[in-house]
Amino acid sequence: MKLKELVEKFDLQIQCAAHRLEREIKGGYVSDLLSDVIANGRAGDLWITLQIHQNIVGVASLKNLAAIIIINGRQPEENTIEKAKNEGIPIMVSKMCAFELVGRLYNAGISGTR
Amino acid sequence: MKLGKIKEILEAKVIVGASLEREIRMICACDLMSDVLSCVQSRFSSLLLTNLIHPQTVRTAEIAEIPAICFMRGKEPQDLTMDLAKKNGIVLLSTSFSLYEASGRLYKEGLPGCSEYREAK
Amino acid sequence: MTPYVKAPKIRELGYELKVRDVMDRNLITVQPETPMSKVRGVLRLNRISGIPVIDKGKLVGVICVEDLVNWLMARADNCSVEEKMSKNVVTLYTDEPLIHAINKLEQYGFFHFPVLERENRELAGTITREGIIRGLLKKLEIDYREEEIRHYRASHVFEDMIADKTSLIFQYYVVGQDFNRAGESASALKKTLKRLGTHPEIVRRAAIAVYEAEMNLVIFARSGEIIVKVDPNQIRIEVEDSGPGIPDIEKAMQPGYSTAPDWVRELGFGAGMGLNNIKKCVDEMNVTSTIGKGTRVEMYVATKKESVSYEVKGTG
Known part of the structure; x- marks a missing residue:
């Protein structure tokens, strides 16, 4: 599935890098611990997190993740958006909590294993 | 859903706890303890899915009255974490799935998250 | 799992209590050479449904109501308990959690089990369904009363x-x-x-x-x-x-x-x-x-x- 389809299907608010939504999503990963994502995130993953700190962009870029979805309707910090723009990492916000969003993504065919 | 059934779905192993008869009504998937505290309400009897195996995870469960925690990716906690769980009667499980995969599987079986649970009431 | 122990609190107690806490320590036993004709009297007098058979301090079998009935029905001559007793006896140890006893009772459909000390395998008592129920009720009552008293004392501090x-x-x-x-x-x-x-x-x-x-x-x-x-x-x-x-x-x-x-x-x-x-x-x-x-x-x-x-x- 492409990022673009997700945005419509799950009512995600795009914060930046809207031009990079053609990318295919390979899988999903949920974590609020940056070290865990650095160790276990895989290229093309959709990363679901509560963290809004600018360091999330660095991690996503390092691991070549497809996008970041921030949950519980939390708004990313300004410098996080700024950094994500420069790095070309799409950041989206969902009103749902992690469990519910992941459940729906999972039902839509985005798996956590590959 | 009974904790025992959840253990089967997650192919999890029991680290601390004798009985898996407890009824779980809601799931919280989270690594940030402040968010766990504000999401979960005691009378909802939740299971916490988390990557954190630190004693503070159990402490948070104790304060928020969460009866059970499942750790991800086969992580097993240190003795201090286990002792704290035993003392407070909190069940600890460990699954080899990631937080994403575990959440997906439980959601598919019909368990709600915190906001859906509130709406359903 | 045990079908009739669904209540979590009872299951918890089943792990907390040990077999020794609820077993009947009043040891009524017979020897292998005791004649069958005496068994009926022992069972009736003590209102029990089975008797452990002891030889030189060790448990060698159990003679129960069913064995007695079978012997009576067969109208056979009097013989020793040893000939009619069940020799493959299912036992429990004093230090096992009570839940094991409950599971075994359910699994075998028996009404009682001899209980042994783990160290020397000597008979320490018997465990029965009534004993288990009595033990659980007693424990529940103690817990409840302790909690009540503690709660009462503390919550009335201000008054x-x-x-x-x-x-x-x-x-x-x-x-x-x-x-x-x-x-x-x-x-x-x-x-x-x-x-x-x-x-x-x-x-x-x-x-x-x-x-x-x-x-x-x-x-x-x-x-x-x-x-x-x-x-x-x-x-x-x-x-x-x-x-x-x-x-x-x-x-x-x-x-x-x-x-x-x-x-x-x-x-x-x-x-x-x-x-x-x-x-x-x-x-x-x-x-x-x-x-x-x-x-x-x-x-x-x-x-x-x-x-x-x-x-x-x-x-x-």
Whole structure:
């Protein structure tokens, strides 16, 4: 599935890098611990997190993740958006909590294993 | 859903706890303890899915009255974490799935998250 | 699993109680050479359905009502117990959890089991269905009464004291930077408030607020103190530390704003939701801070029935 389809299907608010939504999503990963994502995130993953700190962009870029979805309707910090723009990492916000969003993504065919 | 059934779905192993008869009504998937505290309400009897195996995870469960925690990716906690769980009667499980995969599987079986649970009431 | 032990509390007790706690220690036994004609009398006299057979101190079999009936029906000549007893006896050890006994009774459909000491395999008693039920009921009653008494004593503290105004003060000392022990004060306060008979939602809100404040203290300061004053109408909580102080309190109150170091974030804290969480849990909150000196957080939770809201305000 492409990022673009997700945005419509799950009512995600795009914060930046809207031009990079053609990318295919390979899988999903949920974590609020940056070290865990650095160790276990895989290229093309959709990363679901509560963290809004600018360091999330660095991690996503390092691991070549497809996008970041921030949950519980939390708004990313300004410098996080700024950094994500420069790095070309799409950041989206969902009103749902992690469990519910992941459940729906999972039902839509985005798996956590590959 | 009974904790025992959840253990089967997650192919999890029991680290601390004798009985898996407890009824779980809601799931919280989270690594940030402040968010766990504000999401979960005691009378909802939740299971916490988390990557954190630190004693503070159990402490948070104790304060928020969460009866059970499942750790991800086969992580097993240190003795201090286990002792704290035993003392407070909190069940600890460990699954080899990631937080994403575990959440997906439980959601598919019909368990709600915190906001859906509130709406359903 | 055992089909009829579904109640979690009973299952818990099944693990907590040992076979020795509920077994019948009144040992009625027969020897292998005892004649069958005497068995009926022993069973009737003691109102039991089976008798362990002992030879030189060791259990060698069990003779039960069914064996006796079979022998009577066959109208055979009198013989020794040894010839009619069951020799493959299912036994339990005194130190096994009671749940094993319950499971075995269910599994074999028997009414009683001999119980052995693990060390010397000598007969220590017998366990029966009635014994198990009696033991569980007794334990439930003891637990219930102990809880009642404890709860009663503590929750009537305010009524029992004679004064124009009564309040209780609890003081907790917190060591900074020690992440393993962080939260001990919140945990202790929670148990204390429960014991005082405080409403569970009030206990919860106070515990969350103190836990968040305690975490902040542990993260940023070297040491501090939590003073809780409980009176019949409210709980007043004061958390004071000798840490670096907060430069901009207004900013610190914003959800998501944090100056916590990365190692703290990796432990699932310091994401900037702490003060915000406290605010949601308490009825009133004041933060004062002096750079280089320390921070003081003062919180109030109303406990008087008419002014209490039992919900944590808003959602995460």
